[in-house]
Amino acid sequence: MPKVTSKKCITGINWAASILTSVFFLLLICTSVSAQVPADYFKQNCASCHTIGGGRLTGPDLKNVSERQSRDWLVNWTLDPEGILKSGDPYAVKLQKEARGAVMTRSPGMTRVLSAALLDLIDAESKLEKSQFAGTQISDRPLLAEDIEEGRMLFMGATRLKNNGPSCIGCHTVNSMKGLGGGRLGLNLTRAYARLEGRKGLSAWLVSPPSLMMNPIFKKYPIDEEEVLPLVAFLKNETEIDEPENKTAMINFLLYGMGGAVVLLVIFDLLWNKRFRGVRQPMVKESYHS
């Protein structure tokens, strides 16, 4: 069977190629784990709640964290924060209190090795005068009405995000939005400014969103630092206005959907008006009537 054999050959070559490629990539990963991986990881997963020497965000400042707890405890904590909390560990309870009830999330892909590497990184960064993780330096200037407006445009998607990330409205809504409101896949962001404890926390979140849903999306297309301030201004304004949630938007959405479906059905019916509608039943019925 020459045809099948040739196919098998091709499959065989593919196999060898894929094995070689994976070996190559494994080597690549092994050599670089020590240097670049923890820093990137910290930036993408930790920096939204923690700084090193930049003061507290949602989570505590990690400068010299090794002096506050043992290495073992810290590694276990990163591996399973909720488990340790549940076990009633007094230090963990204290941390939760300080964070006003927020619990550290179990970071994606965390392992014992990675945790140790991260702690090494934190130790090294703590010794520096100014760590690269001292927190995003967002300007302290007062927020102006123009900033709010610019932020609104970014949120609504009227202005495209500079790095081509998806606009907020795709998944989020705020209460002041009229009509059908924004997306409902993500949280309602009306009180996001308050939830993330102000300008610093919100900025840190926006620079590298840590949530399981947003992280993979914004890893590739991060929000530009210049866009962070207007968005913070907009969300701060929303928290200050704090409009009650518009419950009718949901119902309207449903009603519009149903209305749209009816209109579509009518259009289809007109388009296919001359379609085949059955022969036997009308024929039999008519014969009995006449």
Next chain:
Amino acid sequence: MDVRSQISMVFHLDKCIGCHTCSVACKNIWTDRKGTEYMWWNNVETKPGTGFPTKWEDQEKYKGGWEKKNGSIQLRSTGKGRVVPNIFHHPHQPSMNDYYEPWTYKYDELFNAPEGNDQPTARPISMVTGEHMDIEAGPNWDDDLSGSPVYAKNDPNFKNLTAEQQAQLFAIERLVFFYFPRICNHCLNPSCVASCPSGALHKRGEDGIVLIDQEQCRGWRSCVAACPYKKTYYNWQTGKSEKCILCFPRIESGQAPACFHSCVGRIRYLGVLLYDADMIDDVANTPDDQLVEAHRAMVLDPNDPEVIRSAQANGIHDDVIKSAQKSPVYKFVKEWGIALPPHIEYRTLPMLFYVPPMLPVMTTMDGDAKKNMNEGLFPDFDKARAPMEFLANLFSAGNTGKMRYALKKQMAVRQYRRAVTVGDISMEAALKMLLEADCSVEEAEGIYKLTSLCTFDERFVIPPAHREEAIEMMKDPLEHKQEVGFGLREEPERGA
């Protein structure tokens, strides 16, 4: 001249007794699988009647076949511009209501019913839903129901009959019906093949059998709508369409198709016709009244040396040409001109032909006296029980001349044989009749023999299947030989 070979068929309606043995033979072999319960690749209809699916001949509704438009022919049901917007909803699709909901009976209730005062009954259950159902229709619902005000009255072939002619058909003493067995016509210009968006249908090069590739079919059902004879069916279990395959595995091994083999009335004939494929375009474009003649003109004389040469040049095997020379179909269609194509006005150029049934009125009651209706030797075909126009609508696109010719010749042969065997008609008168019917004595003997005394081998002249040559058209036969025969129907696939 582009000579091709086609396995063609003749059904002799004067011999059909309407026993449905053909349908059952076919069903047992091919369509007893799940999803095919409602299919009847072969069915027998009572005419006048509405057939299966109901009123399939009404192309205003079903949109099957081709229509002449802007100087060429176009599919009624679809087209290049219409195929995409209609791909997820074909607007001319018959529903189960127009076929019927297949059913069986719950026979175990006959044995397992608790003892009671009443006889246990086997209730009908749907073969689609498995639930109890009330039977409303079947594939044969108007079987033998001539004169039915529901079914016979709605026969689409009545369209240009006068009210008087229609009344004639339904007058009780003139009640008339005949049977109309149908399979796929394996047309020369098949609309099912033309309509398929996936290119899953093809007409086999070596014998013209039209087939649906079960791997390429994507179940768009365009062929179901496009076939004017409604002879492609959608299998709801496999999601693919199916149709009559003319039992090609049997044909390839020299056996007659199941419906032919089992035919009790021996009405079926099968043989090769050679035709000129260059003429298909022109013939399909011919005006209605000339269609029968044009279609017949495509069929080539297999004894003509030029035809033989062209056939050989086209790779048709000598065995097939020899078989074509003995073909009973060639005699009925071309030499004698007494077999006519069904509804050729659909322009698919069907390759199944029908010898029309004679339904003469021989005597009638005039008060208390029996009155002989035949003043001359010929019965008056215009006073026959089925109006000439009705038969012409069915078999010659309304051309009554062709129909009259076919009936007259058959009648002349009968009278001639009566003169030979019974002798109550003078031979002189019989020969005169033959002359009037454009029939020589040899021809009359030929028609008589092939109609009445035909043997199995005379009815079915099946060409040897030179598969190796058919394969040669596609690839190197040696390579093919090495690749087949190990018992794997699907190529083994492993990994990515």
